Amino acid sequence: MLAEFPYNRENAFEYAKIWAFQRNPAFINFDKMGGDCTNFASQCIYAGCKVMNYTPVFGWYYKSSSDRTPSWSGVQYLYNFLTTNKGTGPYAEVSDTDNLEIGDILQLGDELEHFYHSPVVVGKTDEDIFVAAHTYDSYMRPLSSYIYKKIRCLHILGYRKHVPD
Template sequence: MKEKSYDREAAVEYARTWAFKRNPAYLDFEKLGGDCTNYASQCLYAGCKTMNPAKTFGWYYYSANNRTPSWTGVRYLYDFLTKNKGVGPYASETDRNRVNPGDIVQLGRADGTFYHSPVIVAVTAEDIFVAAHSYDAYMRPLSSYTYDRARFLHIAGVRTW
């Protein structure tokens, strides 16, 4: 496998372009539990251009009926990104002071369940700004959300064949 850089600018540009509309190449999961992680995966894909075709534990979307749980599920995306040793993007959990545009933040409840996957599009000394589907947003301050916990996923790189 080869290593390549994650194109953060491409991920953020995709986030900006599709924040308030839907890319017709992907099913809109809004009425099927939410579209946030599907949108986050689309942004990630724009920045890495590499899917992981492994059945069940990979990360891909070929169609609404041919995709992995990690493409659309909050917990499964976290598991894929933090455990991925194969092709595609990989990440490490970090703190809010070490994130960059193109990274992911997942919001959760006090009981430890996580339910939302916004994409970080800007970071300032005052706040982190995100884009998201399921309550569509672009440049929304993270501080404007109500949540009990947050985990920050720094995309460290991408592996290709």
């Protein structure tokens, strides 16, 4: 039976805090292969749910550099997975900045809606949102310091996993 669970935002936050300026050796570093931001975002999400979706091609998992889904490290693919996932693993809805919480994901894009960066929300005030990210490593970086034309907010609603009947 597939059951739903709350996303552990504190675990996602703690992971981001620990690994924002270093690389977890359990995962390949994509810095020289197009950027590590979505790989880092996936690691943070995984810290908040501890469940992967092992569906080939369209799931969301990382076993090794040669055995992973595009959604683990690709900006658009992560968006596609999180917003359409009806199975095992995390799922999200597109939201606005007012509804963002720690552990949620932002995606920054250009005027043509090509999204290219996936920072993780690690703080929020009335004045700004603060993020952690890889590629251009940062922690508690104000969203207002980024230059972008479009933004997508992915509010993680929870995750699903199989439990015995």
